[in-house]
Amino acid sequence: MALRDRLRRLVQKPGSIDLAPFRALVAEAGRRESRVRELTDAELTAAVAVLREEEDLAELCALGREAARRALGERPFDVQLIGTLALLSGHVAEMATGEGKTLSGALAAAGYALRGRQVHVMSVNDYLARRDAEWMGPLYELLGVTVGWVGQSSTPAERRAAYQAGVTYAPVSEIGFDLLRDRLATDPDGIVQPEPAVALIDEADSVLVDEAMVPLVLAGAADLDSADPRYADLVRRLRPGLHYSTDEEARNVQLTAEGTREVERVLDVDLYAPEHLRTLTAVNVALHAEVLLHKDVDYIVRDGAVKLISESRGRVALLQRWPDGLQAAVEAKEALEASPSGEILDSITVQELIGRYPVRCGMTGTAMAVAPQLTEFYSLQIAVVPPNTPCVREDRPDRLYATSADKEVALVEEISAAHAGGRPVLIGTGDVAESERLARRLRRAGLDPVVLNAKNDAEEAAIIAEAGAYGAITVSTQMAGRGTDIRLGGSPARGAGGAPAAPGTASAEAGGSDHDRVAAAGGLLVIGTGRYHSSRLDDQLRGRAGRQGDPGGSVFFTSLQDDLVTRYAPDERPKAASDDDGLITDKGAHWIVGHAQRVAEGVDLELHRNTWRYNHLIGLQRRELLAERDAVLNGDAADQTMAAEAAERHAELTGIAGADAVAAAARQIVLYQLDRCWAEHLAYLADLREGIHLRSLGRGLDPLVEFNREAVPAGKRLLGDARKRSVAAFEALTASADGIDLDSAGLKRPSATWTYLVHDNPFGSLDERALRGLINMFKGRRR
Known part of the structure; x- marks a missing residue:
């Protein structure tokens, strides 16, 4: 192996692929740029059509770059084309926040479509699917590729039309639901989805890892699986320690002997007799709902219904519900009308859904942290694409405190100091309750934060887009606004479909002075109120700052009373004491937090x-049955x-x-x-x-x-x-x-x-x- 190759492999991240072949293709595309610029629009479209017959990736990059410049006012950087080539090679492209993943993905989707393969671009929600399809629409039109999108409100006819396009944008859940409905079709004309070909997954780590084992379910009408409100009333009166006990991690609860006697007295039954098994189950489920599921942490109540909160995103988990008995128990706990349950007719996990596609690729800002899972479960490798402009974000060491109270005091002081200098601050919290508690503390300190959590997630994109404005304070639960850029100085004017204004246009330049003022103040400061259960989620939060070479910073405030530590390292104790403010500087204590996170990841x-x-x-x-059914x-x-x-x-x-x-x-x-x-x-x-x-x-x-x-x-x-x-x-x-x-x-x-x-x-x-x-x-x- 040549010395140059050895050196390149030394600096390359373990588990990632070599980018040298892609760089060579992009360089060749650059040499063709002047020739391609001379083409008329019709000539450009005709030149792209030739690629249907012959594969020339350098020509695709040159024509795609020029098409994007004309249709969107954006000339893709070399690194964006490298990302495109990585996707066209069936890899996951790791590209930092703000580096233009949406455009890279669109060029790759067009490349697959030109080869005659239908592409499903999978997003995490309706908003991003529609935004990206409409935003990239002019580009696809110039390239001679048809595009459609599917959302929750799409009719069967609209879905069928969207799936006939060369490129279809849709939430991964809607693609799964359409597949489940197709599997129950009683007439071939009732099927809306074509055979799977290419899955291009946006926010690939979230879809392929966080949501991988979430079952998508098709249910049929049945009687309501309502819970008897007597059980909710009964367990509400039981006393912790006396009538029931929880385990160290507060993940399980069980009746004590005294609790069993109390339940039997109230219900007048022998609780453990075989004929009363259904009653015992109902009491246990009601107890779980009362003790272990917390309002504004695990769920919220909105519009008279229980809405679950996604643990991995901190947002409302649209369309999600717990298994029917537990769902009904929580509804009884909140004195709500029971939602329909029904019989499960079929189901499929996200992982199984993605596995149906012969070609899989994706893009995200944090892929290397889950490289082993992507390889083990999907046979995917990672292409780590460098940023167009080096990241200058300052990632400060964690601030570790002995108690949660000490941590919250320090948090308010840190946010107040940054705000006094005009620096925008984005604070990532663990759940709805914590976000609202911190917001109240900040308001008592004379500050005016904007809160983004599961209670107002409909305005998520608009709120997060302004988090970089001068002096802004945004308190958010976890994965706020993925897919939405945080620009220093606030968001520029936005076009149709939520697309950012093109660089160099008047609307884009309007916020330039504010950008400079925020940059002079230090850029966006991202603060985590605790380490998440995965270091990848920490990295995603950090990545909201330092976009495209902008200044920025990040710091995590943790405590030994955080849920992560008490759940996954409950027996670990620091050897050193804290100072008067509760701050702990001992390296051994910091090791405990990292150890707890590694245990959680394992x-x-x-x-x-x-x-x-x-x-x-x-x-x-299921595969055997479906073959017979087909x-x-x-x-x-x-x-x-x-x-x-x-x-x-x-x-x-x-x-x-x-x-x-x-x-x-x-x-x-x-x-x-x-x-x-x-x-x-x-x-x-x-x-x-x-x-x-x-x-x-x-x-x-x-x-x-x-x-x-x-x-x-x-x-x-x-x-x-x-x-x-x-x-x-x-x-x-x-x-x-x-x-x-x-x-x-x-x-x-x-x-x-x-x-x-x-x-x-x-x-x-x-x-x-x-x-x-x-x-x-x-x-x-x-x-």
Whole structure:
């Protein structure tokens, strides 16, 4: 290996790919720029069309750069084209905040579309999907590529049209929900989504890691799974310590002997008698809802409904709900009307959804921190794209305090000092309650903060865009405004679809003086009120400052009473004392915070792996059933089966109603029974997984092995059971010259369906508790 190559590999981040081939292509594109600039718009579009027949990445970059300059008023920097090439090579491009990921992604999407591959650009919400599709629309038009977008309010016709475009922007959840609905289609014309080709994922770390195991669910109408309000009233009167106890991490709660006696006295039942198992379950769920789920931390109440808060983002988790029993218990706790639950007809995790695409790529500002997961679960590598202008942000060491009270006093002092000099401050907090508590402290200190949390997330983009204004103080929960730039001096005028004004235009230059004034004050100061459970989330918060070479700074205020420390390092104690202000400078104490974060990251990774192992088996079984379903929906498999299995009845019905009517009836019967058997199988697997832990852990067995021992045979019976039911229903059909009476087959599908996401178990599954137990055992041995 040449010395130059060795040196390059030494400075390259471990786990990242070599950018040298991309740099060479970008350099060649630069040499072609003057020739491309001479083309008319029509000639440019025609030149792009040639790329459909031959792959010339340097030419794509040259034409794409010129198209962006003309259509958007933005000439992509070399590093943006490197990001584009990384995406076109099937990698995740790590690009810092403000470096133009949206434009890099659009050029890559166009490149894939020109090769004849339909591209789904997946975002984290409706706002970004529509904004980016409309913002990049003129670019796609000049490149001769069609574009569409899908949102929650899109009609089936609008969805079908959007998916026919070369590039479709949509939230990952909507793409998943459309897939689930397509899987229940009873007519080929009812399918809206094409076969998957390319997934280009924006905020890839959030989608591929944070949301990876979140199940997207399609449910069918059923009775309300309401919780008896008596249980909510009962547990509200129970006293901690006397009637119930919680574990060290406050993730589990259980009745004490005294609590059991009190519940039995009030309800007049033997709580642990087999015939009262349902009552025991209801009491336990109500107790979990009362003690472990906190308003303004785990959920808020808005418009008469419980809205869950995403732990990884600090925002309202749109469409998410807890498993039905727990959801109903929280609604009873808040004296709200029960929301519909229903039977799960099908579900898919985000990870399984992404895994369907033959080509996967993505972009984010923080990919290297999760490089092992991206490689392990998606076979993706990272291209670390350097910033166009070196980052000069000052990342100060953590300020560690003995207590939360000491930390909050110091926080107010730090924010007041920065504000006095006109410096804008963005404060990232852990939850809604903390954000509002800090805002009240700041107001008592004479400051006027803007609060952005799950209670006003609809205005998120507009609020965060102004966080860089002179003297601004913005208090936010966690991942505020991802995809929205924070510009020093405040946001410039914005065009259609929320697009930033083009550099060099009058609207963009209007804020120039304020930019200089804020830069002179030190730029945006980002303050974290505690370390998050992942260092990657810390880096994302830091990355809001120092955009495109601007000055800026970041600092985290932590305490030994933070949730991270008390949950993941409860037994660690610092050797050194704090000073009069509660500040701790001892390196050993700082190690405790880092250690707690590493334990949290390890727990999350193991949970991801364990959950994937369960879902992998379910995915294999689903794949087999879908292959059968596809043969029925798009072929004559159902008719052939009935002709073979119920030959006499098939011939009789054909003589009465005709071959076409019988084939259509057979198709509907088999589709119904396949869907029915699958819904019942999912319910069986859910019950099996819940119960398997108690049996296997008690005997010292591997829960996954025990789960597979029963789930695999059940899956193998699935198609056979559906076939038997189908034949029986077909035999019972009645017919006349007017056609087949399908009502006689009992094909009663749900009167209504809806979609939602199931929130991860907030208390930790038995898997998690067992894993944490092993971690605690390990820590005990180490000491």
